[in-house]
Amino acid sequence: MILVYRDEILLTVIIVVLLFFVLLITKQVIKKFSVLRAINPNRRKLIRNLSYLFHYLIAGIALVVVWGVKFEEFSVFISSILAVIGVAFFAQWSILSNLTASIILFFSHPVRIGDRIRVLDKDFDWTGEVKDITGFYLFMITDTGENITLPTSLVIQKGIQIMNKLPEEQIHDKEEV
Incomplete structure (x- = not known):
């Protein structure tokens, strides 16, 4: 049974290890940047968590592709999720714009x-x-x-x-x- 999914398991392990290293590098880069620019640790934590969310989403999509979910099924699933998220963000547009503005303030203001x-x-x-x-x-x-x-x-x-x-x-x- 394990031999049947050998390639998928190997790719999953590679993705998880790669995700671990990307998260470590991201944490160090954000820490170095925030110390260099004298940014508050609470703001550093917020930006780190948002970047982690982005990395987890990318890794999740990669895992879905590795495990062979058909493109049609995946596209229906993603479009359904995006429709729900789009309605939620439209209803709370100010929340999304404030989070985006906070990221801009962190890096360039x-x-x-x-x-x-x-x-x-x-x-x-x-x-x-x-x-x-x-x-x-x-x-x-x-x-x-x-x-x-x-x-x-x-x-x-x-x-x-x-x-x-x-x-x-x-x-x-x-x-x-």
Whole structure:
């Protein structure tokens, strides 16, 4: 019985071992990147988990192909799953956009926890310190003491001015010059 599925078992073992090494490398790369850019460990964990999910999905698809699921059956299964996921994401579009924005903030946006920022918006004057950035929200305390929670998708859409100094320090620096 085992000899009949020898090739499939061998390929499955190869995929699992390869997945293990890819996950180790991914973990090290994300850790090195986040230490280099001084990124919060909670944000690092979020990005690592999202990348793991992506790797597990790819490995699952590879296993389905190795074990010989017919293409027609596989395509019907995938299209059914994608239809359900599509409806769920359409109903919760903001969740998907916030997760995507969080990934973009992690890798390429210069805003860091502890930075003083100003959100450039014509209706509101939000200036304060970034306290935390999660998968869905950026938390900041304004100069007036208000706790503001901004969706990460809004942070990507709005202009952000990074100030990095308290107002008193900025006035003091101008006097010295």
